[in-house]
Amino acid sequence: MLKVVIDTNIFISSFFGGIPREIINFWKIGQITLCLSQEIIEEYIEVLNRLGLKEKNEIENLTKLFAEGYHSIFTSKTPSIKIVRDDPDDNKFIECAVALDSKIIISGDKHLRNIKKYIDIEILSPKQFIELYG
Secondary structure: OEEEEEOHHHHHHHHHOHHHHHHHHHHHOOOEEEEEEHHHHHHHHHHHHHOOOOOHHHHHHHHHHHHOOOOEEEEOOOOOOOOOOOOHHHHHHHHHHHHOOOOEEEOOOHHHHOOOEEOOEEEEOHHHHHHHHO
16 A cells, blocks of 8 residues: 655645545545644644634544544654755654655645655655556
8 A cells, every 4th residue: 555645735735626636535545545643634624724614524524534544544753854944844744754654745845845855755746646656
């Protein structure tokens, strides 16, 4: 099973369709395993709330999927990695990938994508991911 870390911008964009939705559908049907940390889940939910997804049921359903480990794995402990200097908040995605031995981060964020690769972890755009694994 392919383990991936999905950046918040891809997760949020999936609500609007397109390639990000295809990627999230891969997760929902079990084609990929979503790698999560507490920091990542908190950011997903915070951004959804900020964007107006105030519908309690939608957020509760989402957090339930995470809590139940629905095609996902969770780490409570991540290493401290400081490679993304322009946007240090993005380091959490690399930290999660390292902690859970994921080889892929899917991101639309230029700060992460400019890195391209960290050790053996590839940082791919949604389009690159679909071209390689879709």
